[in-house]
Amino acid sequence: MHKVIILGSGNIGFTVALLLLSSKDYEVTVVARNKKRLAYLEKVLNVKTIQYDLENKKNFSKLLIGFDSVISALPYYLNVSVAKAALKTGINYFDFTEDVKTTNEIKKISKKAIKEQVFIPQCGLAPGFISILAYSVYEQFEQVHSIKMRVGALPKNPSNKILYNLTWSTDGLINEYSNDCFAIKNRKLVTIQPLEGLEKFSLDGLEYEAFNTSGGLGTLCETLESKVKELNYKTIRYKGHREYMDFLINDLYLGKKQRRGLLKQILEYAIPITKQDVVLIFCSVTGIINGKLEQITNVRKIYNQRIKNQDLSSIQITTASGLCAVLDLKVKGKIKKYGFIKQEDIKMKDFISNRFGKAYDIKELK
Numbered sequence: 001m002h003k004v005i006i007l008g009s010g011n012i013g014f015t016v017a018l019l020l021l022s023s024k025d026y027e028v029t030v031v032a033r034n035k036k037r038l039a040y041l042e043k044v045l046n047v048k049t050i051q052y053d054l055e056n057k058k059n060f061s062k063l064l065i066g067f068d069s070v071i072s073a074l075p076y077y078l079n080v081s082v083a084k085a086a087l088k089t090g091i092n093y094f095d096f097t098e099d100v101k102t103t104n105e106i107k108k109i110s111k112k113a114i115k116e117q118v119f120i121p122q123c124g125l126a127p128g129f130i131s132i133l134a135y136s137v138y139e140q141f142e143q144v145h146s147i148k149m150r151v152g153a154l155p156k157n158p159s160n161k162i163l164y165n166l167t168w169s170t171d172g173l174i175n176e177y178s179n180d181c182f183a184i185k186n187r188k189l190v191t192i193q194p195l196e197g198l199e200k201f202s203l204d205g206l207e208y209e210a211f212n213t214s215g216g217l218g219t220l221c222e223t224l225e226s227k228v229k230e231l232n233y234k235t236i237r238y239k240g241h242r243e244y245m246d247f248l249i250n251d252l253y254l255g256k257k258q259r260r261g262l263l264k265q266i267l268e269y270a271i272p273i274t275k276q277d278v279v280l281i282f283c284s285v286t287g288i289i290n291g292k293l294e295q296i297t298n299v300r301k302i303y304n305q306r307i308k309n310q311d312l313s314s315i316q317i318t319t320a321s322g323l324c325a326v327l328d329l330k331v332k333g334k335i336k337k338y339g340f341i342k343q344e345d346i347k348m349k350d351f352i353s354n355r356f357g358k359a360y361d362i363k364e365l366k
Contacts, residue, residue: 002331003027005064007054007082008073009037011168012096012124015312015320016071017047019356022308023328031063044310054078060085067091069327075171080105083119087112092330093119094323098127098172098215100182110340118330120341123323125315126151126233127218128343129351129360130281134220136348137285137296144228144287149217150210152236152280153315156303162245163238165274167315170264176235177245178255179214182221184231189221194255195246197232200239203280203299210234211242219342228287236280275313278303300362317359325357 004020006013009032020026029048032038038049052063054074064070064085069092072082076099083106086093093110097103103121110119122128130149138144155165166173181192197212216233224231249255254263284297304314326346329335334350351357 001025001027002069003067004029004069004071004327005067006030006071006073007063007078008032009034009041009049010073011313011316012319013071013073014041014045015316016073016324017041017045018308018310019320019324020327021045021047023355025331029067057081061088064089064091069094069330071095071323071327072097075169076102076175079121080109083109083121086119087117090114090117092117092327093121094123094327095121096124096128096319096323097121098176100179100215103219107340113339116338118335118338118341120326120330120343122218122343123326124319125153125279125281125322126216128322129318130216130233130283131218131220131343132346132348132351133281133298134283134285135223135344137283137298138224138228140296141285141287141289141294142291144224144285145293146230146284146286147224147228147232148282148284149231149233150236150280150282151216151233152208152210153313153318154236154238154278154280155274156276156278157274158238160271161240162271163241164271165277166267166271167274167277167313168319170267171260173267174255174260174263176213176215177249178260181212181214181233182217183212183233184221184225184228187226187229189225192232195242195249197234198242199234207239208236208280209239209242210236218344220344223342223344236282275304275311275316277313277315279314279318300360302360302362321356321359325351325354328354328356 004026017028020028031050031052033053070086072079072095076097079095079102083093106121153167183192200209213235279302281300286295302314352361
């Protein structure tokens with residue numbers, strides 16, 4: 001049985017543990033510092049736990065001894081230390097990070113990987129599934145002009161002025177709204193600003209907007225530079241959200257690194273969490289097929305569900321399922337490479353047919 005250690009017991013770590021245990025093919029241990037949280041996991045999931053202060057990076061290597069894979073469900077700034085420990089102990093490494101600098105550091109670490117050992121960051125939804133989907137559509141074309149990727153995790157019933165509820169990591173949300181973004185323009189990699197590039201559209205009678213955010217592309221820009229004329233990623237929100245966030249982040253300078261802690265306090269104090277959400281995925285590719293200009297668009301909506309007697313948000317389901325599918329593909333021998341693995345290295349047909357990846361295999365919207 002494949003032994004997995006999950007570092008972090010938040011919503012995503014909890015959901016990964018639930019899904020892996022439900023498969024009955026994985027032995028799972030969850031590590032966190034909160035004793036009450038671990039007691040809850042033991043009661044609800046019947047999972048093994050270890051209490052440890054994960055801000056203490058010195059003993060990560062000792063924690064990982066005896067496991068086959070480690071999943072970091074920790075804040076992005078701890079992931080490099082976990083990856084170094086994984087390299088030292090010779091086990092596989094997976095994370096959810098959207099942070100570009102962190103991923104680049106993990107890529108460097110992976111160059112020393114032993115045979116069969118993999119380092120697969122940026123698992124989940126975006127980055128994650130959206131890159132697998134976009135690349136699979138890209139491969140259907142002889143020549144690609146543009147790739148547009150749009151993803152949003154939205155409350156089903158917004159009731160505040162910013163039309164938003166917290167659905168995942170607040171640190172991650174602030175990062176994607178504040179850090180530089182990447183895109184391809186005229187076949188060249190360019191840096192663009194977050195919260196810019198505003199566009200508006202309607203779907204199923206609802207009005208949405210989308211704008212630049214950081215991290216959602218993963219490594220796709222690097223993979224497709226010089227191969228496509230245009231490639232960009234934007235986050236979807238309800239119409240009007242971007243203006244309020246621009247005021248907080250840019251006009252009040254709360255996007256500055258030294259002030260992000262204050263912004264986090266404001267958001268977590270005033271904006272409630274919800275598990276009643278919907279994930280909207282939109283990917284459109286335009287180019288040449290059989291000598292003709294064509295466009296292929298893939299649109300999906302995934303809603304919150306009750307799984308194994310647990311109410312799970314759609315962002316929990318999509319993020320956790322994305323990583324579990326990639327881990328499962330590695331364990332089952334579907335991922336042949338070792339070292340650093342990009343999301344776009346994973347075949348869409350393998351992902352969507354996987355028992356965990358099937359969470360994304362919903363009826364595509366036309």
